[in-house]
Each structure stands twice: as C-alpha cells, then as structure tokens.
Amino acid sequence: MKGLDNLPAYWQASEVTRHTVQCHMLQSRQEVMSAVSKSRLGKRSPLGGLVCGPCSSTDGLGMPGNLGAEVATSMAGPTFGLGCQGFSPVKLYPGQRVYVNCCGQECAGFADPRNHGDNKASVFLPQQSVHTLRRPEEVWTAPTAPTQATPLPRPISSSINMPNRYRSPEPVDMDEIMAAMVLTSLSCSGAVQSPPLRDPTAASCEMECSGGEELSDSGSSGYWSWDQGIGSPAPSPSIAEADAHPADEGIDMELEQVLFDEPAARKRKNSVRLAYRCLWPNCGKVLTSVVGMKRHIRTLHLGHSSESEHPRQPLQLSPNPTIDPGPGTPPPSLLSQSAPDCYGQVRSEHLYQACPPMQVAMSPGSPCHWAPAVTVLQAPQAAPFRSRSVSVGEQWAQQHSALIRPNPASRSPPRGHCTSRRVRGEAKKCRKVYGIEHRDQWCTACRWKKACQRFVD
C-alpha cells in the first residue's frame, strides 16, 4: 500500500518528562513509558484504548471506540470539565456537536477546545467557518428543531486508508467524527493558538503538563492540546480568528493529526521528551519518534496484517457540498513516486498532500551530537551468497559475530566511541524493492532490520 502518506494517524503523542513532576497525567504517562522501556509491551498489547472510560454523550460526537478514549485521555484535563453529562452547557468535549443560535436560526457547530476557562464556550460553526464565543446558556447540545442545519461537514473528498475491520463497530458515523475533529483541529491550528485565559486553579491541573505547544515536529500540531496555554507566554494572537483556517491543508494530514493528537509538551530544553502513543485498537504502543510511530503503524498495523481479504479499504469521506474546500484544496496529485516498476505498488486514491512543514522549530529529541567517529570500520562485504536453503539469518548472525567478535587488537576498536554506521549503499534493498506489503519476500536480514543480505552493496 502506498497510501502511507496518510496513515490514519493512529497515534497520539504525549510527553515524558525526566523529572517526576507535578501532574498526574504525567505520572501515568511515565508509567506508560517505563512500561515500554522495561518490558516491551507485546505488540498487540492492549495498552491503548483503556485509559479513559468512554464517556460518550448521546448526542454530540459520541467519540467512538479508541478515538474517543484517546481524545478524552488527552484532555482528561479540566478544560472541558470531565463531565460527560452533556447537559450542563459548559461541559463540552472538544469537537462535540453543539448548537447555537446564529442569525436567528439554530446552527450546528462544534465545541472548540479552547476558551473554556472563562465561562465562554468557543463554538466553531462550520457553515460560517468561524468561531464564536457563546455563553454556556447559549449553547445547547441537542437540536431543538429537526435539524435542517447541515449535517456535519464532511471533509472534502479524500480518503484515508483504514481497513474496514478497524473501524469502530459502533454505529457512529466515522466520517462525521472525522470531520468534526478535523474542523476543530483546523480551528486550533496555526497561529491562532493558546488563548490567554487559563485558570490553573480551576479544577485539577493535570493538564498542565500539556502546556506549551510549540512542539515541533512537522506534520502535526497539538490539536487537542487546547490546554496548552498554561505555562507559555502565548504569542496571543487574536482570538477572533475567523479566517485563519488553513482549510486547505491536507485533510489526510488533519485526520492524522486528529487521530494521534500531538502532545503539547511543556517545553523545557531537555526535561521533556515527546512520546507518541499508537491509538490503533488494542495497541497503545508508545514511541518517542514520529518516524518510529509511523513505521510502527505501517508495519504493524497496516503492513502485512494478514488480512488478505480486505486490502486497505480506504475510508471514503464524501465531500460536503456545504463546505467550501477552499482554493487550497489540493488536487489529487498523482503520487507518482518512483515505485519499483516490477512490483505493483499499491496506489491509493487518497490525496497526497505535500503538507508544507509548518514553520515549527524542530526540536530533535537528542540535542547531543556525537563526535563523528573517525574510525570507520567498513563492514566486510558479505559474500555473495544466494543459497536459500541456509537460514539467512544464520548467515547474518555469523557474519556479525565475525564482525564483532574479532579480538579488539586486530581492528583497533574505536574506544569509547560509537562505531560509525556503515555507509549507506545506494543499492535498493528489499524493503524498497518489494515494498512493505511484501515483507515476506525480503531477505531475512531486512526483515530483521539488519543490513540487507540480498542486495548487498
């Protein structure tokens, strides 16, 4: 499958701090991390999806399955109140469908994550593409009249590849949720972030840990981390964004972001480490790098998944006529990509958005740089063997032991310094050649993520 670009972002990020700090959330997160580091959770570890009891509201966006859980998790904070009662006007989930009186008629909108500390609820009205602040009593969660208001705005024709079986079994309309999330996200992204307010004293302060948002990492931004303003100065842009939506960002991207929620890490030079959690049903794996996460999803969840039957059924999100895609709506670019011509590379229909890497300050995880090891020890060229009978793995192992074993004297080991990595050959390796969907055809080494044995340089 080639639709990797739009991996359904099944993950969520969270942060991990080195100190044992103040907030509960953090604690649990650390637990997660440690759990991971100590004993790797089984691949299909059910760690995910349980964190938060689903508090599905009846009307609003009943966040389905894991998604809901995760979202809730990441916002377990006070901002919206934990209540799921959906009755008190002030207790809303971000993204929850709400109704407000607009221009004399009831309009459907979504609760916006932000601005909830001051008794005002921010509501995003998709139809107008604007945000509006309403007092609690001006917001209701159920339509008073047979809503003729536009149903949830549907994302502009796009699709994300999500195997059917992964869809929430619930009747809830995924599209809708997605749409809602996306919209909400949109409204939160960009410069318009972190509203002033924030009342740390209000309710618990767990979410505090999700303050600061400049989180880095191109490709995603702290969507549900509305709570982030807390510790940061917040460049405080106007709240009346109205037009600030980069509505033309890739939907896929949005979805991604929505699905895995980026962390909002309180940025402290090195006291904070980002972690992402996989939201794939029953996974919940925590990784510290986006790349890793992507790959994790790709290989573990989307990759070989034995499900031969339903090959990545793309989740079709029908376009919504009422929403103006905006000029920026990228045309379905043919993601040509130089795919190995011999192996049918699955082309997915999705739109590939070459999302412009937002101008975030990239903060690479490890600020420390290793002095480039000077001693390059070249890996002995693996003998060109082709024998399939012998376990390739064995060969690999042997070779390696040979490489590593030799008494130190002979090779003048770069003491103390890390041996430099082998220079990357230009030959295409199994992965590239066969593609992850044919992982079973890779050479063992490749499968093990070791140096390729088949296409040796």
Add this chain to the structure above:
DNA sequence: ATTGCCGGGAT
C-alpha cells in the same frame, strides 16, 4: 518523508 540498519529486547 522515507529508507537502511544498529543496538538491544523478547522468546
């Protein structure tokens, strides 16, 4: 963003 693969964990 993607690919290659080291280092190290799990079984």
Add this chain to the structure above:
DNA sequence: ATCCCGGCAAT
C-alpha cells in the same frame, strides 16, 4: 539462536 523493532542517521 532467532525474531523483532525503536530510534537514529542518511537519503
């Protein structure tokens, strides 16, 4: 020993 995969570096 065998398999697996996170994370990082190179593309």
